[in-house]
Amino acid sequence: NFHPIFFLKLPYLLHLAGLPKKTQTYLFFQIHANNVDAFRTHLAQLVPHITTIAQVKADLDQIAKNKQSGDNQLLKLSGINIAFSQKGLTLLGITDAIGDDVFKAGMLADAKNLGDKNKNSSGTFAPDWDPAFLEDIHGLILVSGDSHTTVSKQINHIEHLFRMNGKNASIHKVISIVGDVRPGEEKGHEHFGFLDGISQPTLDGLTEFEPFPNGEKVPTIAQGVTLVGRPGDKVTNRPSWALDGSFLSFRYLFQLVPEFNSFLQANPIPGMPAAEGSELLGARLVGRWKSGAPVDLAPLKDNPTLGADTQERNDFRYTADNNDQQTQDRCPFAAHTRKTNPRADLEDHGIPTDPQRIIRRGIQFGPEVSAGEAASGKTAQGRGLLFACYQSNIANGFQFIQTKWANNVNFPPFKTAVAAPGFDPIIGQENNDNSLRTMEGTNPASQGTALSLSAEWVVPKGGEYFFSPSISALKGTFAT
Ligand code: HEM
Known part of the structure; x- marks a missing residue:
């Protein structure tokens, strides 16, 4: 007699720390157009392996029991999820209007609007993406686990289920990325x-499903901001099978780490030893220190105890400056966390931020920075973030945050003291023009001075919009 939410799939609700997730494989696939019926049969065999909250809870209970009995062995934990692009839905003959135009058009069609670079120096727009993301991607299978061995076993099993190496294959891999x-x-x-x-x-x-909310002191949002068809989902007339699904926005984001560090070194906040000035600049670009402590609560020095305190590290609203959010003593208006969740900057003007909240489930990819890269200040090996977030409406979630907030130099509004807050220094971008990449307020002692941010340190190399259906939709609509 579980609450229906108990049968929700793993990724929406489980906090990173809840499951000992160490590695994740993103398998982007194409369905064979001439073998769609086989695909449905194979999918039906995959469904029992897809992870629900109930399964994760059972696994975590088992871990707790093992600990009690002195057996500290980690369970071989893994989680599987599957999601489909619009092209995938179309191929499967699922043609009901799902009520999300951004999803329907796909991310490639949205790349220009998102501010991605144009590979063509003139003429038609073609994003400078990994070629795999220029191909038709029909779906994504996500496998998470405690080790590469566990995940490889699951991937082998999936390859077997879909007969990927045989004559009756129903899908093939477009690209697979390990995080x-x-x-x-x-x-x-x-x-x-x-x-x-x-x-x-x-x-x-x-809240009844501890440890899923993760114990953080955070305001709750309506279920329908994340889950299609639940209270708070503003779109009506969705097909009934879409209930409890969620849209997954995926971005393949490379990070230029040595270049970012060189920039911090070259532009320390004045008035303190250079190393501390660089560290403070980094914290002011992000909105948090490396430990996680928010600059709004710890403006001058990192506070690792605060960074680790799940009760306190989210308990701030950019009101600590006590000046009607007009000064940037503690946090620049354009800092990444303030751009992507402006809290009181909007809420105190009667504008709710709940519709823009997303659940982020990303993971890192690529090796650690080598000594050679650190010394040269130049990236030689690809690394970054497999950014993945869930929302019930992409135009209100990922797309809104990227285009209306991060890329918009005038956001947040109502700041009379500055000409413009500037770009989100971490993810703000605008096609092939870097001249607007500046932000104000990095130096607390000279808040109106704009800092030029140089070229982007986060480089998008692809992505797609997916719909991640509920288990019952997978069984009743996708696999039959
Ligand atoms: C928060 C880094 C891309 C949206 C954060 C935080 C860091 C970070 C360090 C602070 C930790 C936290 O509050 O949970 C990055 C990096 C990115 C990236 C390095 C790219 C490589 C994105 C993208 C979006 C985004 C593409 C959405 C368009 C958010 C949101 C928060 C956040 C909503 C939480 C803000 C809050 O609630 O206070 N990010 N991020 N991030 N980021 Fe990003």
């Missing part, structure tokens, strides 16, 4: 070095 949590002390930190995945919304009515 890995960073090693040692860097666990949970993205490649620039900052603790990530801290600020996640929690859905109304899920």
Whole structure:
């Protein structure tokens, strides 16, 4: 007699820390157009392996029991999810209007609007993406686990289910990308070095399912901001099978880590030792210190105790300056976390931010920076973030945050003291023009001075919009 939400799939709700997820494989696939019926049969065999919250909870209970009995062995945990692009839905003959035009058109059609670079020096727009993401991608299978061995076993099993190496194959791989949590002390930190995945919304009515909300002190949002068809989903007339599904926006984001670090070194905040000035600049670009402590609560010095405190590290609204959010003493208006979740900057003007909340489930890819790269200040090996976020409406979620907030130099609004807050220094972008890549407020002692941000340190190399259906939709609509 579980609450229906208990049968939701793993990724929406489970906090990164909840499952010992160490590695994740993103398998982007194409369905064979002449073997769609076989695909449905194969999919039906995959469905029992897709992870629900109920399964994860059982696994975590088992871990707790093992610990009690002195057996500290990690369970071989893994999780599987599947999601489809519009092209995938069309091929499967699922033609009901799902109510999301951005999803329907796909990310390639949205690349220009998102601000991605044009590979063609003139004429038609062609994003400078990995060629795999220029191909038709019909779906994505996501496998997470505690080790490469566990994940490879699951991938082998999936290849077998879809007969990928045989005559009756129903899908083939377009590209598969392996993401890995960073090693040692860097666990949970993205490649620039900052603790990530801290600020996640929690859905109304899920508090009974501890440890899923993750214990963070965060306001809850309506379930329908994330889950299609639940209260708070503003789109009506969705097909009934879409209930409890969620749209997944995926971005293949490369990070130029040595270049980012060189920039911090070259532009320390004046008035303090250079190394501290560079560290403070980094924190002011992100909105948090590397430990996760928000600059709004710890403006001058990192506070690792605060960064680790799940009760306190999200308990801020950019109101600590106590000046009607008109000064940037503590946090620049354009800092990444402030751009992507402006809190009081909008809410205190009667504009809700809930519709823009997304659940982020990304993971890092690529090796650690080598000594040679660090010394030269130049990236030689690809690394970055497999950015993945869930929302019930892409135009209100990922797309809104990227285009209306991060890329918009005038956001957040109502700031009379500055000409324009500037770009989000981490993800703000605008096609082939870098002249607008400036932000104000990096130096607390000279807040109106604009800092030129140089070229982007985050380079998008592809992506797609997907719909991740509920288990019952997979069984009743996709696999039959
Ligand atoms: C927060 C890094 C891309 C949206 C953060 C945080 C870091 C970070 C360090 C602070 C930790 C936290 O609050 O959880 C990055 C890096 C990116 C990237 C390095 C690219 C490589 C994106 C993209 C979006 C995004 C593409 C959406 C368009 C957010 C949001 C938050 C966040 C919504 C939470 C803000 C809050 O609630 O306070 N990011 N991010 N990020 N990021 Fe990103």
